[in-house]
Amino acid sequence: MTRKGESRIYEGQSVGNLLLEMKFEEANQILKSKYEKIKWVEYSYEYRYKKLGLSLWVKQKDSLHRIFSISVNPKKWNGKTEKGLNISKELQIKDVIAVYGSPEWSYTGDCEELEAEYDEVGIQFSVNVMEGICDEDSLNHDSLFFNQHVTEVTIGKIGEGY
Numbered sequence: 001m002t003r004k005g006e007s008r009i010y011e012g013q014s015v016g017n018l019l020l021e022m023k024f025e026e027a028n029q030i031l032k033s034k035y036e037k038i039k040w041v042e043y044s045y046e047y048r049y050k051k052l053g054l055s056l057w058v059k060q061k062d063s064l065h066r067i068f069s070i071s072v073n074p075k076k077w078n079g080k081t082e083k084g085l086n087i088s089k090e091l092q093i094k095d096v097i098a099v100y101g102s103p104e105w106s107y108t109g110d111c112e113e114l115e116a117e118y119d120e121v122g123i124q125f126s127v128n129v130m131e132g133i134c135d136e137d138s139l140n141h142d143s144l145f146f147n148q149h150v151t152e153v154t155i156g157k158i159g160e161g162y
Helices: 024-031 093-100
Strands: 008-010 036-040 044-049 054-059 067-072 079-081 104-107 114-118 123-127 152-156
Touching: 008 152, 024 044, 024 054, 093 114, 093 123
Parallel strands: 008 079
Antiparallel strands: 036 044, 044 054, 054 067, 067 152, 104 114, 114 123, 123 152
């Protein structure tokens, strides 16, 4: 993704030329790259473009195959959010908090993933969990994860689960 405009994230809307609600087939024609299709339980498919550091997410029950979420890997995808946050392999939670403020923190049920969520803007940032920690309420995650590197940036429609 190197053409002009393709390295910009518009929270809750798009990553470059890829729009939320766009049909997967349209997005795939834009990307023109090899992907891996991953089935996540009975909910969604992830179309992972490993070389590009990008994933497109489609709900399994959506017969139109529309994208409901887009993720980028900061180790491979470089760009900037609409709010001015630089996305790169150096991105840390402290950088996120400086631009977006304190997030809502959320663990997956198995405590394998931790998300710094900004649902009101349509973006979230993933970090690696720390062994033995799976408590959203009693810990100060902002300070605990302050120097952690972001492993994934995901956008989704405001007001919808992604």
